[in-house]
Amino acid sequence: MKTVIRPYGDTTGDGMTQVSFTLPLPHDKKAEGAALQLAAKMGLEPAMLVHAKQMGDGFTFFVIYGSVRHLVELDKVVVVERDFPLLTAKEVNTVVKQKLRRKLSVVGACIGTDAHTVGIDAILNLKGIAGEKGLEYYRELKVVNLGAQITVPELVAAAKAEKADAVLVSQVVTQRDAHLHNTREMSAAFREALPADKRPLLIVGGPRFDELMTDELGVDRIFGRGTTPREVASYLVHALITNKAERKKAVAA
Amino acid sequence: MKTVIRPYGDTTGDGMTQVSFTLPLPHDKKAEGAALQLAAKMGLEPAMLVHAKQMGDGFTFFVIYGSVRHLVELDKVVVVERDFPLLTAKEVNTVVKQKLRRKLSVVGACIGTDAHTVGIDAILNLKGIAGEKGLEYYRELKVVNLGAQITVPELVAAAKAEKADAVLVSQVVTQRDAHLHNTREMSAAFREALPADKRPLLIVGGPRFDELMTDELGVDRIFGRGTTPREVASYLVHALITNKAERKKAVAA
Amino acid sequence: MSSNKLGLDPALVHRARALAAKAGRPVVDMARSHTTVSVERAVLRLSGVTGADPDGIPWVNRLVDAVRNDVGLGHGVALPVFHALAEHGLEPTGAELTLLAQKAAAGSVRFDLPTGKAVTAAKKASRRQVAAGIKLIDRNRADRDKMIKRYGDPKQRPWIYLIVATGDIYEDIPQAQAAARAGADVIAVIRSTGQSLLDYVPEGATREGFAGTYATQENFRLMRAALDESSRELGRYVRLTNYASGLCMPEIATLAGLQRLDMMLNDSMYGILFRDINPIRTFVDQRFSRQIHARAGIIINTGEDNYLTTADAVEAAHTVTVSQLLNEYFAHEAGLADWQLGLGHAFEINPELPESFRLELAHALLARELFPDAPLKWMPPTKHMTGDVFRGNLLDGFFNLVGALTGQGILLVGMMTEAVVTPWLSDRDIALQNVRYVLGAAGNLHEDFVPAPDGFIQRRAHQVLDEAIDLLEKIEDDTLLNAIADGTFGIMKRPAHRGKGLDGVAKHDDGYYNPATEILETPGKEQQ
Amino acid sequence: MSSNKLGLDPALVHRARALAAKAGRPVVDMARSHTTVSVERAVLRLSGVTGADPDGIPWVNRLVDAVRNDVGLGHGVALPVFHALAEHGLEPTGAELTLLAQKAAAGSVRFDLPTGKAVTAAKKASRRQVAAGIKLIDRNRADRDKMIKRYGDPKQRPWIYLIVATGDIYEDIPQAQAAARAGADVIAVIRSTGQSLLDYVPEGATREGFAGTYATQENFRLMRAALDESSRELGRYVRLTNYASGLCMPEIATLAGLQRLDMMLNDSMYGILFRDINPIRTFVDQRFSRQIHARAGIIINTGEDNYLTTADAVEAAHTVTVSQLLNEYFAHEAGLADWQLGLGHAFEINPELPESFRLELAHALLARELFPDAPLKWMPPTKHMTGDVFRGNLLDGFFNLVGALTGQGILLVGMMTEAVVTPWLSDRDIALQNVRYVLGAAGNLHEDFVPAPDGFIQRRAHQVLDEAIDLLEKIEDDTLLNAIADGTFGIMKRPAHRGKGLDGVAKHDDGYYNPATEILETPGKEQQ
């Protein structure tokens, strides 16, 4: 496969791209020029301003098409690839039973003022999602789903009470970076409440997270759009059992 | 007014922008990473990849939202502002009659293989557009509309025969830059066929032209999306009569 | 539009209504025999207590807490408060009541239950004072009527309802005005995510909500004033909506009446199901809040649409119908007229499902024909919206078309970015353009829409009604509270004695007195 | 779908058809008494002449030009060519005919009209040779039937028709295959902008079209082979379309038959109106090309949709109807069966116009009910599409809905980028998703769509039919050629003796002989 590619409109290498945005300007030639300036800064060259519509007094919406001059360098793409094997429920149960020799304890919640439970329920509840059963279905996992709008202190307390091996937190509302603030608050609270070796594995999930931000947010793993329960279960087994040695090392360092 | 602005999603300065494009990759994590890399190069930071859909074997369509970090510098916006007064039909006729003292001769056509005549007809034909009558309505203008798919030699010949003061050319098809090639061919042919002082004013129009490209294309003026006949008539009077002195100077230089 | 395109059997419809009344009655009885901190705070707000302590806790909260501490809530706060007022030589005015609250907070007032003549005096004083508050509400209603007369109602049905959700009232205002100018008939200011679980109403103009702006009296006032300006400008009365649901339902309802809001989200079960608020607390609060809305001429919007975000829109279609019937019963009981019932339902069927559009038509038409005189609030697709905004705008168009074909009263405008962000300015503009196109181009297509006799649409509607009746029978048998506990609505299981805010509920003691309820339940005298 | 939702008066419909026949008859007579360079070249192509000179001018052109130079076209080329062949001791095979062309181009052959027995010999030889060509067409038709039997037709009506337009056959192929995989039933390869005015058909595989790919025999072959592969893969016969219209209509029609294309754009007036091709040239070419299509089992697509890009879709609605009736008449006359008539019409009413959607329904349903057995080609909005691609996708959705509600046969899929670019890969995908949603969700809604008796839709349809009859009366009076000259269709004025290609027309002399016409007009013998 080539390592340098460009967007494709209808011909290889044409770089064709569509952009839309609003500028806080009434619609006139100058505003169109401003929109084209921005398109140029974004790398569209040449750019066609194909639609402009004034909204109210002082805003104009633009649609621009054009060829973007940037190259996509595939060898420099950074992603969180799944670095653990995808197990079946049976395999997960077997590993937990044979290696951990007790039930693996999971506490889940939707924290802060966020009340979107459908995502965390999809991961935890029996019903699951996309044809996969949720973690409750796994015989060797003990799941406590605290539900929505749980405060961080409540969550820490529950994690302690349940001797949680892993804490799963969902965040769906992202306006003003609510999800990032809440996650940071949560991970800080766990760091404060528990010594590193007693701290549960911290996992957050939600449709708008950047999976690369684990370090910045102080969590062990981030799951994004379209996560399935099996992926999470497999990761739990990997991080808490199969790969425990490495984890210990990392913590010590 | 501020001279530096940013796109507006729902809060002043948030920079919010929408982008979509296709990459020639099957859909997987790596492809999403590639899309995000491109978004970053376009200046979206942070960028949310909100939609990815594989099409066929080897292509994936992406929709990305995010805050674009570029600033729009209003004082650096370059546009072709109307630099001539907008006249009524009556005023146009009066100026032509009093100053030119003969009918102003206009030849129009859609050149090359382009057969989109609606645009040039809107400018030239009686019927006009957007409630404004076309140039045929102007008593003091003599309009010859050659129609579609006119070759450049045919156009030059007609311009000579009609002693055209101005030649109006329409180009709508832009695939593979057809409009640019045809316009360059046309202006080169006029340069070759006629000495500078005999050459008619060359005007091109069409929905996808960049109005700033006059020099590159060797024409006097470019009219874009939504042009009205009155603008064109006013420009003709300005360029050929009112402002003739300047034009002569420019030609001499 | 009051047609009979579905050929519903009137006897069946009557039976469904009767069952809903039977199922709802015990809950009403419960609501009539309990009060809550928020009901009592609402009474104080009607009496003119305003403002908050330096920590932002409203004086109504401090006062109710103090009374409760001293004598409990079982008699209501009116008697102990107005009794204390008299005892301390204060005048029965809002200002002096607020002073009393401050003193109480400082610990310099103790409350007692009056006895003998003092009871009559306290009752009279409190009733007079609350009546003054209700008079303000009445005046607002009259003002609204006048403005509607002057500026006119929207030319078309459905009314176009748009959401504003920046979190900052000062960003909300220009956006709301722009939306109105672009064609919105109703503006809803979405609330910050945390607010419904706050057991107090924040104060003042606010700028820091998350995914919504705090509902405060001042924000209400600012936005209503801005929309009055827009109404004048546009020659069309632009309505304002906010959310009553939550732990402060009665108070927010009251503030809405005091600031001339025009519609309020007010559902009998939303708080229970989607905010895990205690069911008893909710039902008690709900009844009072609806009495206020009835008086204020406010149109309520119920929340059945939400069920379809957690449950499947086809499987659970009948639960929407059941809930609408219950909401209707509770609303009538609280004094609301049919024109005030913006019963909710939504376009939430998986668009991949064959015949999904016709199923939507069946459901929407069923609601329309069951409640011919209610405006009905028609909610756009949310659950099956994705980041594919092009597809999103298309689905919204078909949603709008169902709205037009089935004569919905209030069309909540869908946003193509539903799955992405709270609406941007441009999203709203694109969405309104969508609505305008559909209503302009196909607004009268209902004349040519005739569900085939015994065809797909009719059969589906009949099936949903049958399922609704079956479910109502079960509920009547087993009680509504148990049904809620079992996850009947939105698959959310909410036992009657769990959830937030139960500690704010008190059973009426003998001699419970609430001047507001008294006035609201015997209309005529104070009402002009 | 053959319903009577409009309550059209059968007598009126009959009258409209009779008028069209009367108006069309003189044009048919003219076509029967003239030939053109392209008709004659088509005869040579059927005889097996292939290839081009080093400048890319096909040998059929060189040969026809040589014959014309020597003896004119009035007797057709068959006689002089096969006579010369015999004279030069060449065999009547494609290869030797091509050799003859090369010799003629080199000036080493002179053509004469045969006389006496030589006439019979030349006739016989040419007829045998052309019959072989037509046999190939027949075989392709049989192959198509077999493949349809094996792979099946699309499951749904309308068939989904998608355009590919890169200009490069090797980019077109993967895009066409991707489109087929994504659900396209018919792939149309748009032609390069200049081709229709070329008086020859380019040769070979081409990569440099503007906004379309050249129609060449080799490009046809490559694409048909690719789609055969897709048909196998998908278990559904994927049809291929190209454009016959233009100066080479008869030849391209022939090549389409020879390469098993399945549909062809073939309108009686498109070339006249939109390419300024001479009317007589067009009508002569058109008749021959349609006879070929009839034989090849190819479905034609007419071009009434185009009128609505230059004329107003409401004002000119009846001109579409008139043109459909004329196209039907000419098609029947040329031997096409009803199932081969993809008569065109379009969703081109200004979407800002009140009731625009219902007007579209009225027009589309009128076409449907006037031509109950024709597949009808339903064209998407183009003129009122703008750079607002979000709105564009919405309009396309409502266009798709009209298609489903009125039982259109062939749905040309609209692109949200219509006003911007020739379709991108992603545009096609978004467009197909749109179609799938509408057909899946509302494909059967026509069952519930019953235009109100004497309501808006019925009245509009009746009005358009009345206006069409009025116009046909005028045309019959004044001749079709004059009507065209007056700008009746698409506001384009095209006098009968102006326009391109008139010099390629010749009146039949006595003894004109065309073996292809002879075979095509007496079917049965050669046809299997």
Ligand code: B12
């Ligand atoms: C359903 C829904 C609701 C329901 C929630 C019901 C419930 N019990 O959850 C109701 C109607 C109550 C609701 C209310 C509100 N909502 Co809401 N809602 C949605 C909606 C339509 C769907 C969300 C959903 O259920 N997705 C399906 C699930 C399965 O997907 P998911 O959450 O992404 O989860 C998957 C992955 O992300 C991942 N995952 C998620 N969490 C976790 C956790 C872990 C540990 C792991 C491993 C994985 C994981 O795995 C899941 C399965 O694949 C979205 C719009 C949309 N179409 O996305 C808006 C949306 C999320 N809501 C929104 C808002 C603003 C609200 C309100 C705040 C509006 C208001 N002010 O009134 C309220 C209040 C809610 C609150 N306090 O939080 C916004 C958020 C905007 C933003 N980006 O900040 C959205 C995007 C709509 C919008 N455009 O405005 N909402």
Ligand code: B12
């Ligand atoms: C109508 C139309 C046709 C009609 C044309 C009829 C006719 N007699 O003109 C028909 C049906 C024949 C047609 C055919 C084709 N079309 Co066409 N057509 C359109 C359509 C729908 C509208 C164009 C239009 O009339 N606009 C209205 C006029 C008033 O606007 P305008 O041209 O922009 O003109 C204004 C200004 O630009 C300016 N202006 C324009 N010219 C001039 C000149 C001067 C001197 C001045 C001062 C101003 C000026 O003033 C005008 C008034 O404001 C567009 C899609 C769209 N919605 O834009 C496609 C479109 C232009 N067509 C397109 C194509 C590809 C074709 C075909 C090549 C397809 C094919 N291969 O078969 C054919 C062949 C045409 C050819 N040989 O050129 C593409 C071009 C793609 C591109 N960017 O390269 C478009 C964009 C559609 C698409 N997305 O594929 N088409």
Ligand SMILES: Cc1ncc(COP(=O)(O)O)c(C=O)c1O
């Ligand atoms: C009936 C009802 N009440 C309230 C809300 C909003 O509640 P909150 O402010 O708690 O998010 C909704 C949400 O859509 C609702 O439908």
Ligand SMILES: Cc1ncc(COP(=O)(O)O)c(C=O)c1O
């Ligand atoms: C009937 C018909 N023929 C031909 C064409 C295309 O012609 P050209 O290849 O000349 O652009 C069209 C365009 O849509 C058409 O409708």
